Amino acid sequence: MTKPLADQKRPLQVAMVAGEASGDILAAGLIKEIKRHHPDVHCYGIGGPLMQGEGFDSLFPMDRLSVMGLVEVLGRLKELVGIRRQLGDQLIQNPPDIFIGIDAPDFNLGLEKQLKAAGIPTTHYVSPQVWAWREGRLKKIKRSVDHMLALLPFEASYYQGHDVDVTFVGHPLADKVAFSPDKGKARQSLSIARQGLVVGVLPGSRKAEVARLGELFLTTARMLRKEVPSVRFIVPCANDKRKVQLLQMLENYKDLDITLFDGRASDVMAASDAILIASGTATLEAALHKRPLVVSYRMSALTFAIAKRLVKVEHVALPNLLAGRELVPELLQDEATPENLCKAMQRALFDQAYQKELVHEFEKIHQQLKRNASELAYGAVKSVIESHHATKCA
Structure with missing residues:
Protein backbone atom coordinates (compact mmCIF):
# COMPACT_ATOMS: atom_id res chain seq x y z
CA MET A 1 0.00 0.00 0.00
CA HIS A 171 -8.27 4.95 -22.26
CA PRO A 172 -9.84 2.94 -19.42
CA LEU A 173 -12.20 1.32 -21.91
CA ALA A 174 -9.18 -0.26 -23.62
CA ASP A 175 -8.20 -1.75 -20.26
CA LYS A 176 -11.74 -2.98 -19.57
CA VAL A 177 -12.78 -4.49 -22.91
CA ALA A 178 -11.38 -7.91 -23.78
CA PHE A 179 -9.10 -7.89 -26.81
CA SER A 180 -11.25 -10.59 -28.43
CA PRO A 181 -14.78 -10.20 -27.03
CA ASP A 182 -16.82 -13.42 -26.92
CA LYS A 183 -20.05 -12.89 -28.87
CA GLY A 184 -21.60 -16.18 -27.78
CA LYS A 185 -20.89 -15.55 -24.11
CA ALA A 186 -22.33 -12.04 -24.36
CA ARG A 187 -25.52 -13.36 -25.97
CA GLN A 188 -25.84 -15.98 -23.28
CA SER A 189 -25.50 -13.32 -20.57
CA LEU A 190 -28.31 -11.34 -22.23
CA SER A 191 -30.45 -14.49 -22.64
CA ILE A 192 -30.70 -14.16 -26.39
CA ALA A 193 -30.17 -16.84 -29.05
CA ARG A 194 -26.57 -17.56 -30.00
CA GLN A 195 -27.52 -17.83 -33.69
CA GLY A 196 -28.98 -15.20 -35.99
CA LEU A 197 -28.19 -11.60 -36.91
CA VAL A 198 -28.27 -9.11 -34.06
CA VAL A 199 -27.93 -5.33 -34.36
CA GLY A 200 -27.12 -3.16 -31.36
CA VAL A 201 -28.89 0.20 -31.34
CA LEU A 202 -27.43 2.95 -29.13
CA PRO A 203 -29.16 6.33 -29.57
CA GLY A 204 -27.26 8.06 -26.75
CA SER A 205 -27.53 8.61 -23.00
CA ARG A 206 -28.99 12.12 -22.93
CA LYS A 207 -32.68 12.98 -23.20
CA ALA A 208 -32.09 15.32 -26.16
CA GLU A 209 -30.00 12.71 -28.00
CA VAL A 210 -32.65 10.03 -27.68
CA ALA A 211 -35.32 12.55 -28.71
CA ARG A 212 -33.42 13.40 -31.91
CA LEU A 213 -32.05 9.95 -32.74
CA GLY A 214 -34.54 7.47 -31.27
CA GLU A 215 -37.19 7.70 -33.99
CA LEU A 216 -34.49 7.89 -36.67
CA PHE A 217 -32.79 4.71 -35.45
CA LEU A 218 -36.09 2.84 -35.00
CA THR A 219 -37.24 3.81 -38.49
CA THR A 220 -33.87 2.60 -39.80
CA ALA A 221 -34.36 -0.67 -37.90
CA ARG A 222 -37.79 -1.13 -39.51
CA MET A 223 -36.33 -0.47 -42.96
CA LEU A 224 -33.44 -2.87 -42.32
CA ARG A 225 -35.83 -5.59 -41.16
CA LYS A 226 -37.72 -5.35 -44.45
CA GLU A 227 -34.43 -6.14 -46.21
CA VAL A 228 -33.29 -8.70 -43.62
CA PRO A 229 -36.40 -10.23 -42.00
CA SER A 230 -34.42 -12.40 -39.57
CA VAL A 231 -32.55 -9.54 -37.89
CA ARG A 232 -33.32 -8.65 -34.28
CA PHE A 233 -32.40 -5.50 -32.36
CA ILE A 234 -31.07 -4.95 -28.84
CA VAL A 235 -30.91 -1.60 -27.06
CA PRO A 236 -29.13 -0.72 -23.80
CA CYS A 237 -30.92 1.99 -21.79
CA ALA A 238 -28.52 4.37 -20.06
CA ASN A 239 -30.92 4.84 -17.12
CA ASP A 240 -34.57 4.49 -16.10
CA LYS A 241 -35.53 7.82 -17.67
CA ARG A 242 -34.13 6.83 -21.06
CA LYS A 243 -35.88 3.48 -20.80
CA VAL A 244 -39.25 5.18 -20.29
CA GLN A 245 -38.48 7.52 -23.18
CA LEU A 246 -37.66 4.61 -25.51
CA LEU A 247 -40.64 2.53 -24.40
CA GLN A 248 -42.93 5.40 -25.37
CA MET A 249 -41.32 5.51 -28.83
CA LEU A 250 -41.64 1.75 -29.24
CA GLU A 251 -45.43 2.01 -29.05
CA ASN A 252 -45.24 2.89 -32.73
CA TYR A 253 -42.78 0.10 -33.59
CA LYS A 254 -44.46 -3.02 -32.28
CA ASP A 255 -43.60 -4.83 -35.52
CA LEU A 256 -39.90 -4.81 -34.61
CA ASP A 257 -38.15 -7.65 -32.80
CA ILE A 258 -36.45 -5.36 -30.30
CA THR A 259 -35.33 -5.87 -26.71
CA LEU A 260 -34.40 -3.19 -24.18
CA PHE A 261 -31.85 -3.76 -21.43
CA ASP A 262 -31.16 -1.84 -18.25
CA GLY A 263 -27.61 -0.68 -18.90
CA ARG A 264 -25.53 -3.59 -20.26
CA ALA A 265 -24.11 -1.45 -23.09
CA SER A 266 -20.86 -3.40 -23.16
CA ASP A 267 -22.69 -6.75 -23.36
CA VAL A 268 -24.99 -5.39 -26.07
CA MET A 269 -21.97 -4.33 -28.14
CA ALA A 270 -20.23 -7.67 -27.67
CA ALA A 271 -23.41 -9.57 -28.58
CA SER A 272 -24.03 -7.60 -31.78
CA ASP A 273 -23.01 -8.34 -35.35
CA ALA A 274 -23.11 -4.61 -36.15
CA ILE A 275 -23.96 -1.46 -34.23
CA LEU A 276 -25.96 1.68 -35.04
CA ILE A 277 -24.71 4.31 -32.65
CA ALA A 278 -24.77 7.96 -31.67
CA SER A 279 -21.50 9.87 -32.00
CA GLY A 280 -19.62 9.99 -28.72
CA THR A 281 -17.37 7.93 -26.44
CA ALA A 282 -19.51 4.85 -27.09
CA THR A 283 -18.16 4.72 -30.66
CA LEU A 284 -14.72 3.96 -29.24
CA GLU A 285 -16.12 1.20 -27.04
CA ALA A 286 -17.86 -0.32 -30.07
CA ALA A 287 -14.56 -0.28 -31.95
CA LEU A 288 -12.77 -1.90 -29.01
CA HIS A 289 -15.36 -4.68 -29.19
CA LYS A 290 -14.23 -5.10 -32.84
CA ARG A 291 -17.75 -4.70 -34.19
CA PRO A 292 -18.59 -2.79 -37.41
CA LEU A 293 -20.48 0.37 -36.56
CA VAL A 294 -22.38 3.15 -38.24
CA VAL A 295 -22.15 6.53 -36.52
CA SER A 296 -24.88 9.14 -36.66
CA TYR A 297 -25.87 12.35 -34.93
CA ARG A 298 -28.38 15.16 -35.13
CA MET A 299 -28.47 18.46 -33.27
CA SER A 300 -30.33 21.72 -33.61
CA ALA A 301 -29.80 23.38 -36.99
CA LEU A 302 -28.23 26.45 -35.39
CA THR A 303 -25.82 24.43 -33.23
CA PHE A 304 -24.78 22.38 -36.26
CA ALA A 305 -24.26 25.48 -38.40
CA ILE A 306 -22.06 27.07 -35.72
CA ALA A 307 -20.11 23.87 -35.08
CA LYS A 308 -19.50 23.30 -38.80
CA ARG A 309 -17.83 26.70 -39.07
CA LEU A 310 -15.67 26.14 -36.00
CA VAL A 311 -14.59 22.50 -36.25
CA LYS A 312 -11.15 22.00 -37.80
CA VAL A 313 -11.06 18.20 -38.13
CA GLU A 314 -12.49 16.06 -40.91
CA HIS A 315 -14.01 13.39 -38.66
CA VAL A 316 -16.04 13.29 -35.44
CA ALA A 317 -16.10 9.57 -34.57
CA LEU A 318 -13.24 8.56 -32.27
CA PRO A 319 -12.23 5.46 -34.31
CA ASN A 320 -11.84 7.69 -37.37
CA LEU A 321 -9.92 10.35 -35.46
CA LEU A 322 -7.51 7.75 -34.09
CA ALA A 323 -7.03 6.13 -37.50
CA GLY A 324 -6.64 9.47 -39.27
CA ARG A 325 -9.13 8.39 -41.93
CA GLU A 326 -12.74 7.27 -42.26
CA LEU A 327 -12.90 3.68 -41.06
CA VAL A 328 -16.60 3.82 -40.21
CA PRO A 329 -19.34 5.92 -41.83
CA GLU A 330 -20.37 9.17 -40.15
CA LEU A 331 -23.88 10.20 -41.17
CA LEU A 332 -24.62 13.53 -39.53
CA GLN A 333 -27.50 15.98 -39.63
CA ASP A 334 -29.07 16.06 -43.13
CA GLU A 335 -27.16 12.92 -44.15
CA ALA A 336 -28.70 11.08 -41.20
CA THR A 337 -31.66 9.57 -43.03
CA PRO A 338 -33.13 6.08 -42.58
CA GLU A 339 -32.23 5.26 -46.18
CA ASN A 340 -28.56 6.21 -45.74
CA LEU A 341 -28.29 4.49 -42.37
CA CYS A 342 -29.95 1.32 -43.65
CA LYS A 343 -27.57 1.09 -46.60
CA ALA A 344 -24.54 1.59 -44.34
CA MET A 345 -25.82 -1.02 -41.88
CA GLN A 346 -26.21 -3.59 -44.65
CA ARG A 347 -22.57 -3.14 -45.58
CA ALA A 348 -21.59 -3.45 -41.92
CA LEU A 349 -23.53 -6.70 -41.64
CA PHE A 350 -22.61 -8.42 -44.89
CA ASP A 351 -19.34 -7.07 -46.38
CA GLN A 352 -16.84 -9.59 -45.02
CA ALA A 353 -13.74 -7.94 -46.52
CA TYR A 354 -14.76 -4.65 -44.92
CA GLN A 355 -15.37 -6.38 -41.58
CA LYS A 356 -11.93 -7.98 -41.69
CA GLU A 357 -10.28 -4.63 -42.38
CA LEU A 358 -12.13 -3.02 -39.50
CA VAL A 359 -11.08 -5.71 -37.04
CA HIS A 360 -7.44 -5.24 -38.04
CA GLU A 361 -7.62 -1.46 -37.56
CA PHE A 362 -9.59 -1.72 -34.32
CA GLU A 363 -6.98 -4.10 -32.89
CA LYS A 364 -4.27 -1.50 -33.58
CA ILE A 365 -6.33 1.16 -31.79
CA HIS A 366 -6.86 -1.17 -28.84
CA GLN A 367 -3.15 -1.86 -28.48
CA GLN A 368 -2.38 1.85 -28.65
CA LEU A 369 -4.85 2.82 -25.92
CA LYS A 370 -4.37 -0.06 -23.46
Whole structure:
Protein backbone atom coordinates (compact mmCIF):
# COMPACT_ATOMS: atom_id res chain seq x y z
CA MET A 1 0.00 0.00 0.00
CA THR A 2 1.25 3.48 -0.81
CA LYS A 3 2.40 5.57 2.12
CA PRO A 4 0.30 8.64 2.93
CA LEU A 5 1.11 11.69 0.88
CA ALA A 6 3.64 14.06 2.41
CA ASP A 7 2.28 16.16 5.30
CA GLN A 8 -1.12 14.49 5.06
CA LYS A 9 -2.58 14.87 8.57
CA ARG A 10 -6.13 13.92 7.60
CA PRO A 11 -7.68 11.51 5.12
CA LEU A 12 -6.99 12.53 1.55
CA GLN A 13 -9.69 14.89 0.24
CA VAL A 14 -10.34 14.62 -3.51
CA ALA A 15 -13.02 16.79 -5.15
CA MET A 16 -14.33 15.75 -8.56
CA VAL A 17 -16.96 16.76 -11.09
CA ALA A 18 -18.20 14.44 -13.83
CA GLY A 19 -20.98 15.65 -16.11
CA GLU A 20 -22.21 12.54 -17.92
CA ALA A 21 -22.11 8.76 -18.18
CA SER A 22 -18.70 8.50 -19.88
CA GLY A 23 -17.15 10.72 -17.21
CA ASP A 24 -18.79 8.61 -14.51
CA ILE A 25 -17.00 5.54 -15.91
CA LEU A 26 -13.61 7.25 -16.00
CA ALA A 27 -13.95 8.77 -12.55
CA ALA A 28 -15.15 5.53 -10.96
CA GLY A 29 -12.02 3.77 -12.20
CA LEU A 30 -9.81 6.54 -10.84
CA ILE A 31 -11.59 6.56 -7.47
CA LYS A 32 -11.11 2.81 -7.20
CA GLU A 33 -7.39 3.23 -7.89
CA ILE A 34 -7.05 6.07 -5.36
CA LYS A 35 -8.83 3.95 -2.74
CA ARG A 36 -6.40 1.12 -3.41
CA HIS A 37 -3.59 3.37 -2.18
CA HIS A 38 -5.57 5.49 0.30
CA PRO A 39 -8.50 3.46 1.69
CA ASP A 40 -9.76 6.32 3.87
CA VAL A 41 -9.89 8.89 1.04
CA HIS A 42 -12.95 11.14 0.88
CA CYS A 43 -14.05 11.74 -2.73
CA TYR A 44 -16.89 14.20 -3.26
CA GLY A 45 -18.36 16.79 -5.64
CA ILE A 46 -20.67 15.86 -8.53
CA GLY A 47 -20.80 12.34 -9.89
CA GLY A 48 -22.94 9.52 -11.17
CA PRO A 49 -24.00 6.07 -9.96
CA LEU A 50 -20.71 4.32 -10.73
CA MET A 51 -18.77 6.92 -8.75
CA GLN A 52 -21.25 6.68 -5.91
CA GLY A 53 -20.84 2.92 -5.99
CA GLU A 54 -17.18 3.54 -5.11
CA GLY A 55 -18.22 5.63 -2.11
CA PHE A 56 -18.31 9.02 -3.85
CA ASP A 57 -20.36 11.72 -2.12
CA SER A 58 -22.32 13.58 -4.82
CA LEU A 59 -23.49 17.00 -3.64
CA PHE A 60 -25.60 17.66 -6.76
CA PRO A 61 -27.25 15.28 -9.28
CA MET A 62 -24.91 14.58 -12.19
CA ASP A 63 -27.74 14.57 -14.71
CA ARG A 64 -28.26 18.31 -14.19
CA LEU A 65 -24.92 18.82 -15.99
CA SER A 66 -25.74 16.49 -18.91
CA VAL A 67 -26.59 18.99 -21.63
CA MET A 68 -25.19 19.00 -25.16
CA GLY A 69 -24.97 21.73 -27.79
CA LEU A 70 -24.07 25.39 -28.02
CA VAL A 71 -27.68 26.51 -28.21
CA GLU A 72 -29.23 23.88 -25.94
CA VAL A 73 -27.10 24.87 -22.95
CA LEU A 74 -28.54 28.41 -22.93
CA GLY A 75 -31.83 27.18 -21.49
CA ARG A 76 -29.98 25.70 -18.51
CA LEU A 77 -27.29 28.33 -18.12
CA LYS A 78 -28.69 29.98 -14.96
CA GLU A 79 -28.99 26.63 -13.19
CA LEU A 80 -25.50 25.50 -14.25
CA VAL A 81 -23.89 28.76 -13.15
CA GLY A 82 -25.70 28.49 -9.81
CA ILE A 83 -24.47 24.94 -9.20
CA ARG A 84 -20.91 25.90 -10.11
CA ARG A 85 -20.99 28.92 -7.80
CA GLN A 86 -22.30 26.90 -4.87
CA LEU A 87 -19.78 24.11 -5.36
CA GLY A 88 -16.89 26.55 -5.86
CA ASP A 89 -17.75 28.39 -2.63
CA GLN A 90 -17.88 25.12 -0.69
CA LEU A 91 -14.52 23.93 -2.02
CA ILE A 92 -12.79 27.23 -1.33
CA GLN A 93 -14.17 27.31 2.22
CA ASN A 94 -13.01 23.73 2.82
CA PRO A 95 -10.18 23.13 0.34
CA PRO A 96 -9.59 19.60 -0.95
CA ASP A 97 -6.09 18.29 -1.62
CA ILE A 98 -6.88 18.36 -5.33
CA PHE A 99 -9.75 19.01 -7.70
CA ILE A 100 -10.21 16.71 -10.71
CA GLY A 101 -12.55 17.83 -13.47
CA ILE A 102 -13.64 14.90 -15.60
CA ASP A 103 -14.53 16.12 -19.09
CA ALA A 104 -17.47 18.64 -19.05
CA PRO A 105 -15.04 21.47 -19.97
CA ASP A 106 -17.62 24.25 -20.17
CA PHE A 107 -18.52 23.60 -16.54
CA ASN A 108 -15.18 22.42 -15.17
CA LEU A 109 -12.68 24.85 -16.67
CA GLY A 110 -14.36 27.86 -15.08
CA LEU A 111 -14.49 26.06 -11.74
CA GLU A 112 -10.87 24.94 -12.07
CA LYS A 113 -9.77 28.51 -12.79
CA GLN A 114 -11.51 29.72 -9.63
CA LEU A 115 -10.03 26.95 -7.50
CA LYS A 116 -6.51 27.27 -8.89
CA ALA A 117 -6.58 31.02 -8.14
CA ALA A 118 -7.52 30.10 -4.56
CA GLY A 119 -4.45 27.85 -4.27
CA ILE A 120 -6.14 24.47 -4.87
CA PRO A 121 -4.25 22.22 -7.32
CA THR A 122 -6.32 21.16 -10.32
CA THR A 123 -6.20 18.31 -12.79
CA HIS A 124 -8.42 17.83 -15.82
CA TYR A 125 -9.19 14.28 -16.98
CA VAL A 126 -10.18 14.10 -20.69
CA SER A 127 -8.84 16.88 -22.86
CA PRO A 128 -11.26 19.43 -24.26
CA GLN A 129 -11.14 19.11 -28.03
CA VAL A 130 -9.04 22.24 -28.54
CA TRP A 131 -7.22 20.39 -31.32
CA ALA A 132 -10.55 20.17 -33.16
CA TRP A 133 -12.26 23.49 -32.40
CA ARG A 134 -12.26 26.51 -30.07
CA GLU A 135 -8.46 26.55 -29.83
CA GLY A 136 -8.80 29.82 -27.94
CA ARG A 137 -9.65 27.74 -24.86
CA LEU A 138 -5.98 26.78 -24.64
CA LYS A 139 -5.25 30.05 -22.80
CA LYS A 140 -8.04 29.28 -20.33
CA ILE A 141 -6.71 25.76 -19.84
CA LYS A 142 -3.25 27.14 -18.96
CA ARG A 143 -4.83 29.47 -16.38
CA SER A 144 -7.09 26.77 -14.98
CA VAL A 145 -5.32 23.40 -15.05
CA ASP A 146 -2.10 22.32 -13.35
CA HIS A 147 -2.00 19.01 -15.20
CA MET A 148 -3.93 17.51 -18.12
CA LEU A 149 -4.71 13.80 -18.30
CA ALA A 150 -5.09 12.89 -21.99
CA LEU A 151 -6.84 9.78 -23.24
CA LEU A 152 -5.55 9.94 -26.80
CA PRO A 153 -1.92 10.06 -28.01
CA PHE A 154 -2.29 13.02 -30.37
CA GLU A 155 -3.78 15.07 -27.52
CA ALA A 156 -0.64 14.62 -25.42
CA SER A 157 1.53 15.70 -28.35
CA TYR A 158 -0.64 18.79 -28.81
CA TYR A 159 -0.27 19.91 -25.18
CA GLN A 160 3.44 19.19 -25.10
CA GLY A 161 3.76 21.49 -28.10
CA HIS A 162 1.90 24.22 -26.22
CA ASP A 163 3.83 23.96 -22.92
CA VAL A 164 1.03 22.37 -20.86
CA ASP A 165 1.91 19.64 -18.35
CA VAL A 166 0.25 16.48 -19.62
CA THR A 167 0.21 12.72 -19.15
CA PHE A 168 -1.06 10.33 -21.82
CA VAL A 169 -2.88 7.72 -19.75
CA GLY A 170 -4.59 5.78 -22.53
CA HIS A 171 -8.27 4.95 -22.26
CA PRO A 172 -9.84 2.94 -19.42
CA LEU A 173 -12.20 1.32 -21.91
CA ALA A 174 -9.18 -0.26 -23.62
CA ASP A 175 -8.20 -1.75 -20.26
CA LYS A 176 -11.74 -2.98 -19.57
CA VAL A 177 -12.78 -4.49 -22.91
CA ALA A 178 -11.38 -7.91 -23.78
CA PHE A 179 -9.10 -7.89 -26.81
CA SER A 180 -11.25 -10.59 -28.43
CA PRO A 181 -14.78 -10.20 -27.03
CA ASP A 182 -16.82 -13.42 -26.92
CA LYS A 183 -20.05 -12.89 -28.87
CA GLY A 184 -21.60 -16.18 -27.78
CA LYS A 185 -20.89 -15.55 -24.11
CA ALA A 186 -22.33 -12.04 -24.36
CA ARG A 187 -25.52 -13.36 -25.97
CA GLN A 188 -25.84 -15.98 -23.28
CA SER A 189 -25.50 -13.32 -20.57
CA LEU A 190 -28.31 -11.34 -22.23
CA SER A 191 -30.45 -14.49 -22.64
CA ILE A 192 -30.70 -14.16 -26.39
CA ALA A 193 -30.17 -16.84 -29.05
CA ARG A 194 -26.57 -17.56 -30.00
CA GLN A 195 -27.52 -17.83 -33.69
CA GLY A 196 -28.98 -15.20 -35.99
CA LEU A 197 -28.19 -11.60 -36.91
CA VAL A 198 -28.27 -9.11 -34.06
CA VAL A 199 -27.93 -5.33 -34.36
CA GLY A 200 -27.12 -3.16 -31.36
CA VAL A 201 -28.89 0.20 -31.34
CA LEU A 202 -27.43 2.95 -29.13
CA PRO A 203 -29.16 6.33 -29.57
CA GLY A 204 -27.26 8.06 -26.75
CA SER A 205 -27.53 8.61 -23.00
CA ARG A 206 -28.99 12.12 -22.93
CA LYS A 207 -32.68 12.98 -23.20
CA ALA A 208 -32.09 15.32 -26.16
CA GLU A 209 -30.00 12.71 -28.00
CA VAL A 210 -32.65 10.03 -27.68
CA ALA A 211 -35.32 12.55 -28.71
CA ARG A 212 -33.42 13.40 -31.91
CA LEU A 213 -32.05 9.95 -32.74
CA GLY A 214 -34.54 7.47 -31.27
CA GLU A 215 -37.19 7.70 -33.99
CA LEU A 216 -34.49 7.89 -36.67
CA PHE A 217 -32.79 4.71 -35.45
CA LEU A 218 -36.09 2.84 -35.00
CA THR A 219 -37.24 3.81 -38.49
CA THR A 220 -33.87 2.60 -39.80
CA ALA A 221 -34.36 -0.67 -37.90
CA ARG A 222 -37.79 -1.13 -39.51
CA MET A 223 -36.33 -0.47 -42.96
CA LEU A 224 -33.44 -2.87 -42.32
CA ARG A 225 -35.83 -5.59 -41.16
CA LYS A 226 -37.72 -5.35 -44.45
CA GLU A 227 -34.43 -6.14 -46.21
CA VAL A 228 -33.29 -8.70 -43.62
CA PRO A 229 -36.40 -10.23 -42.00
CA SER A 230 -34.42 -12.40 -39.57
CA VAL A 231 -32.55 -9.54 -37.89
CA ARG A 232 -33.32 -8.65 -34.28
CA PHE A 233 -32.40 -5.50 -32.36
CA ILE A 234 -31.07 -4.95 -28.84
CA VAL A 235 -30.91 -1.60 -27.06
CA PRO A 236 -29.13 -0.72 -23.80
CA CYS A 237 -30.92 1.99 -21.79
CA ALA A 238 -28.52 4.37 -20.06
CA ASN A 239 -30.92 4.84 -17.12
CA ASP A 240 -34.57 4.49 -16.10
CA LYS A 241 -35.53 7.82 -17.67
CA ARG A 242 -34.13 6.83 -21.06
CA LYS A 243 -35.88 3.48 -20.80
CA VAL A 244 -39.25 5.18 -20.29
CA GLN A 245 -38.48 7.52 -23.18
CA LEU A 246 -37.66 4.61 -25.51
CA LEU A 247 -40.64 2.53 -24.40
CA GLN A 248 -42.93 5.40 -25.37
CA MET A 249 -41.32 5.51 -28.83
CA LEU A 250 -41.64 1.75 -29.24
CA GLU A 251 -45.43 2.01 -29.05
CA ASN A 252 -45.24 2.89 -32.73
CA TYR A 253 -42.78 0.10 -33.59
CA LYS A 254 -44.46 -3.02 -32.28
CA ASP A 255 -43.60 -4.83 -35.52
CA LEU A 256 -39.90 -4.81 -34.61
CA ASP A 257 -38.15 -7.65 -32.80
CA ILE A 258 -36.45 -5.36 -30.30
CA THR A 259 -35.33 -5.87 -26.71
CA LEU A 260 -34.40 -3.19 -24.18
CA PHE A 261 -31.85 -3.76 -21.43
CA ASP A 262 -31.16 -1.84 -18.25
CA GLY A 263 -27.61 -0.68 -18.90
CA ARG A 264 -25.53 -3.59 -20.26
CA ALA A 265 -24.11 -1.45 -23.09
CA SER A 266 -20.86 -3.40 -23.16
CA ASP A 267 -22.69 -6.75 -23.36
CA VAL A 268 -24.99 -5.39 -26.07
CA MET A 269 -21.97 -4.33 -28.14
CA ALA A 270 -20.23 -7.67 -27.67
CA ALA A 271 -23.41 -9.57 -28.58
CA SER A 272 -24.03 -7.60 -31.78
CA ASP A 273 -23.01 -8.34 -35.35
CA ALA A 274 -23.11 -4.61 -36.15
CA ILE A 275 -23.96 -1.46 -34.23
CA LEU A 276 -25.96 1.68 -35.04
CA ILE A 277 -24.71 4.31 -32.65
CA ALA A 278 -24.77 7.96 -31.67
CA SER A 279 -21.50 9.87 -32.00
CA GLY A 280 -19.62 9.99 -28.72
CA THR A 281 -17.37 7.93 -26.44
CA ALA A 282 -19.51 4.85 -27.09
CA THR A 283 -18.16 4.72 -30.66
CA LEU A 284 -14.72 3.96 -29.24
CA GLU A 285 -16.12 1.20 -27.04
CA ALA A 286 -17.86 -0.32 -30.07
CA ALA A 287 -14.56 -0.28 -31.95
CA LEU A 288 -12.77 -1.90 -29.01
CA HIS A 289 -15.36 -4.68 -29.19
CA LYS A 290 -14.23 -5.10 -32.84
CA ARG A 291 -17.75 -4.70 -34.19
CA PRO A 292 -18.59 -2.79 -37.41
CA LEU A 293 -20.48 0.37 -36.56
CA VAL A 294 -22.38 3.15 -38.24
CA VAL A 295 -22.15 6.53 -36.52
CA SER A 296 -24.88 9.14 -36.66
CA TYR A 297 -25.87 12.35 -34.93
CA ARG A 298 -28.38 15.16 -35.13
CA MET A 299 -28.47 18.46 -33.27
CA SER A 300 -30.33 21.72 -33.61
CA ALA A 301 -29.80 23.38 -36.99
CA LEU A 302 -28.23 26.45 -35.39
CA THR A 303 -25.82 24.43 -33.23
CA PHE A 304 -24.78 22.38 -36.26
CA ALA A 305 -24.26 25.48 -38.40
CA ILE A 306 -22.06 27.07 -35.72
CA ALA A 307 -20.11 23.87 -35.08
CA LYS A 308 -19.50 23.30 -38.80
CA ARG A 309 -17.83 26.70 -39.07
CA LEU A 310 -15.67 26.14 -36.00
CA VAL A 311 -14.59 22.50 -36.25
CA LYS A 312 -11.15 22.00 -37.80
CA VAL A 313 -11.06 18.20 -38.13
CA GLU A 314 -12.49 16.06 -40.91
CA HIS A 315 -14.01 13.39 -38.66
CA VAL A 316 -16.04 13.29 -35.44
CA ALA A 317 -16.10 9.57 -34.57
CA LEU A 318 -13.24 8.56 -32.27
CA PRO A 319 -12.23 5.46 -34.31
CA ASN A 320 -11.84 7.69 -37.37
CA LEU A 321 -9.92 10.35 -35.46
CA LEU A 322 -7.51 7.75 -34.09
CA ALA A 323 -7.03 6.13 -37.50
CA GLY A 324 -6.64 9.47 -39.27
CA ARG A 325 -9.13 8.39 -41.93
CA GLU A 326 -12.74 7.27 -42.26
CA LEU A 327 -12.90 3.68 -41.06
CA VAL A 328 -16.60 3.82 -40.21
CA PRO A 329 -19.34 5.92 -41.83
CA GLU A 330 -20.37 9.17 -40.15
CA LEU A 331 -23.88 10.20 -41.17
CA LEU A 332 -24.62 13.53 -39.53
CA GLN A 333 -27.50 15.98 -39.63
CA ASP A 334 -29.07 16.06 -43.13
CA GLU A 335 -27.16 12.92 -44.15
CA ALA A 336 -28.70 11.08 -41.20
CA THR A 337 -31.66 9.57 -43.03
CA PRO A 338 -33.13 6.08 -42.58
CA GLU A 339 -32.23 5.26 -46.18
CA ASN A 340 -28.56 6.21 -45.74
CA LEU A 341 -28.29 4.49 -42.37
CA CYS A 342 -29.95 1.32 -43.65
CA LYS A 343 -27.57 1.09 -46.60
CA ALA A 344 -24.54 1.59 -44.34
CA MET A 345 -25.82 -1.02 -41.88
CA GLN A 346 -26.21 -3.59 -44.65
CA ARG A 347 -22.57 -3.14 -45.58
CA ALA A 348 -21.59 -3.45 -41.92
CA LEU A 349 -23.53 -6.70 -41.64
CA PHE A 350 -22.61 -8.42 -44.89
CA ASP A 351 -19.34 -7.07 -46.38
CA GLN A 352 -16.84 -9.59 -45.02
CA ALA A 353 -13.74 -7.94 -46.52
CA TYR A 354 -14.76 -4.65 -44.92
CA GLN A 355 -15.37 -6.38 -41.58
CA LYS A 356 -11.93 -7.98 -41.69
CA GLU A 357 -10.28 -4.63 -42.38
CA LEU A 358 -12.13 -3.02 -39.50
CA VAL A 359 -11.08 -5.71 -37.04
CA HIS A 360 -7.44 -5.24 -38.04
CA GLU A 361 -7.62 -1.46 -37.56
CA PHE A 362 -9.59 -1.72 -34.32
CA GLU A 363 -6.98 -4.10 -32.89
CA LYS A 364 -4.27 -1.50 -33.58
CA ILE A 365 -6.33 1.16 -31.79
CA HIS A 366 -6.86 -1.17 -28.84
CA GLN A 367 -3.15 -1.86 -28.48
CA GLN A 368 -2.38 1.85 -28.65
CA LEU A 369 -4.85 2.82 -25.92
CA LYS A 370 -4.37 -0.06 -23.46
CA ARG A 371 -2.04 1.49 -20.85
CA ASN A 372 -3.73 0.92 -17.46
CA ALA A 373 -5.25 4.38 -17.53
CA SER A 374 -6.55 4.58 -13.96
CA GLU A 375 -3.13 3.67 -12.54
CA LEU A 376 -1.34 6.24 -14.71
CA ALA A 377 -3.96 8.87 -13.86
CA TYR A 378 -3.50 8.20 -10.15
CA GLY A 379 0.28 8.55 -10.48
CA ALA A 380 -0.13 11.94 -12.15
CA VAL A 381 -2.66 13.11 -9.54
CA LYS A 382 -0.34 12.00 -6.73
CA SER A 383 2.56 13.94 -8.28
CA VAL A 384 0.46 17.12 -8.52
CA ILE A 385 -0.58 16.85 -4.86
CA GLU A 386 2.97 16.19 -3.69
CA SER A 387 4.36 19.05 -5.78
CA HIS A 388 1.74 21.39 -4.31
CA HIS A 389 2.57 20.29 -0.76
CA ALA A 390 6.30 20.73 -1.40
CA THR A 391 5.72 24.26 -2.70
CA LYS A 392 3.62 25.17 0.34
CA CYS A 393 6.29 23.88 2.72
CA ALA A 394 9.21 25.54 0.89
